[in-house]
Amino acid sequence: MTKARLGVLAACLATTAIVLTLGWAWHTSRMPATYAVTDMGRPDYGGGPRDAGHHGSSAGHAGTSPGRSEVVSVRDLVEARSTPADVTVDLVAAKQRFRLASGRTVDGYTLNGSSPGPLIEARQGDLVEVRVRNESVPDGITLHWHGVDVPNAEDGVAGVTQDAVGEGEEHTYRFVADDAGTYWYHSHQVSHRQVVRGLFGALVVHPTRHSLGEGDVLAVTHQYGGVRTLNGREGDVPVVAPPGRRVRVRVVNTDNAAVHVWSGGDFRVLAVDGTEVTGPTPVQQRYLTLAAGGRADLEVRVPRDGSAARVQVERSTALLVGPRGSSAAPAPRPPGELDLLGYGSRGDLGFDPARADRRFDYRIGRRPGFVAGRPGVWWSINGRLWPDVPMYVVEKGDVVVMRIENGSGEAHPMHLHGHHAVVLSRNGVAASGAPWWVDSLHVRNGETFEVALVADNPGVWMDHCHNLQHARDGLVAHLMYAGVSTPYRVGGEARNEPE
């Protein structure tokens, strides 16, 4: 009898131990209905000085809180309001069935009735003003200026830098396009659904006295329902250019995974993620891997024999740049990959990464546990699951070195908002080419990148995986400046859901 009782007792104890352990893990992973991202995770000062400890949200206007006179609200990090705009754009977002340029019908989201949305063009130094109205997107929308280092209030992240723009509402973005280059814009509200289904467009900032034309074309790649498109078209997409012309092809990857880009002949990589490459040399028999969210400007020359130059984006689509009616021979993907770590000629970084003020680790792994109450095997950052992830704290002017290590079993396109970082090394091999500035970096499984940046744009900035499904599943951290707080909250009345 006693033995039987002991058995029952042991069974109860073992059960309690299992249930309590799992219950506790589940309980602590649950998120309140509304929270500030600045209250999330654990501060990481990267070996630099700690601030007064006032990271965190404020219910009202942080700048006016007593005793926190130095705290700046994200809301106030804007361009000068009085300056008149050089470029004004009106956009209307809708959820609808629409027709791609290829003729295919898609159930998704549009801007001004189409997807990709309108190309926005500006000249370097222009103040761009974009007014967007949400006509019929039930979840609300925002616009994030991917790759443009805008003031924080214009970054367009729902629940971090603004509230989602609900149906019937509108919002105006204002920023100075300081750097010429190829960028794109997309919703950062329920982005894992809205971007995949079409709520995005391209943004090109020209150096003064240039515009998109015969020598400068766009190639926005996107998959709608598994069908790859270039500028909304399928298969071989012709672009007219005379023989002998050098053409800049601006490839924008709006997908959740990397794409491979190559040419039938030689090409040069003129720019990566909106930054010009110094000393680009001709690339032969190599393909370029373009990170999700990344951009690359390739230069091809239209052959003189009347045929077209082929810029292939994956096997299914290509831009054929040549005289009207011209064709180009099919080009299988070359066996070798172009390594940007050693491409181009060395140049000045403008700062010394060796004198870093802060050093951070961003180790991506994968482990079982609970995220927001859901059991599963989830992405981890520095061994912990969202929301228990690092909050990288910096001060304005800091030189920051970040080590991104991926041991998660899958590739991750890492995207830092509001800044560009320069690659210092990969797997311990120092960068030897042109300064490789990125805002979207393809980090393969098993790779370790060291990147450096200058913290020169105060705010609260997402630093996340641009495979937007991965972001939704918790692969999101933030870079936060000491003394900056946000009045916005994830969830709440605006139903902010940035991922």
Add this chain to the structure above:
Amino acid sequence: MRSVYKVLAYLIALEVAVQAAAMVFAVAGLGIWITEGNSADEAAFEGMFEGDVTFTGVGGLMVHAINGMMVIPVLALVLLIVSFFAKLPRGIAAAAALLLLVVVQVALGLFGHSNAYFGLLHGANALLLFAGALHAARLASVRTTAAAERTYVDA
């Protein structure tokens, strides 16, 4: 408790069968989809798990992922807890072994994303898991004297 144990064990076996069926359903559908002129690159592959890419059988991928990473582990864990109370000879050992096989199975599945050979082991381990689940279920099915149970277990 004995019958709960039995039902759970049979459920795990059934789930393993569902996993195999779902995966082949998806792979067959994918093959047909490609044959129809579609290209499966990485972005398309990602979209298949999200309902953004549709073809007959694509749902098998989602079913496999949810079953494999959530439903089966939970079933195996509950089976272990039930085994504490079911008082079956070797019942706890069988449940613990099943849970271990499930953990190994999930790990092999995920490792398979970066090295296909783990996928090979994943498929083989599924059969061990299936056999183990049936074995556990039959432990609870033998409702006879202890002597008979021992005979069965030894057999």
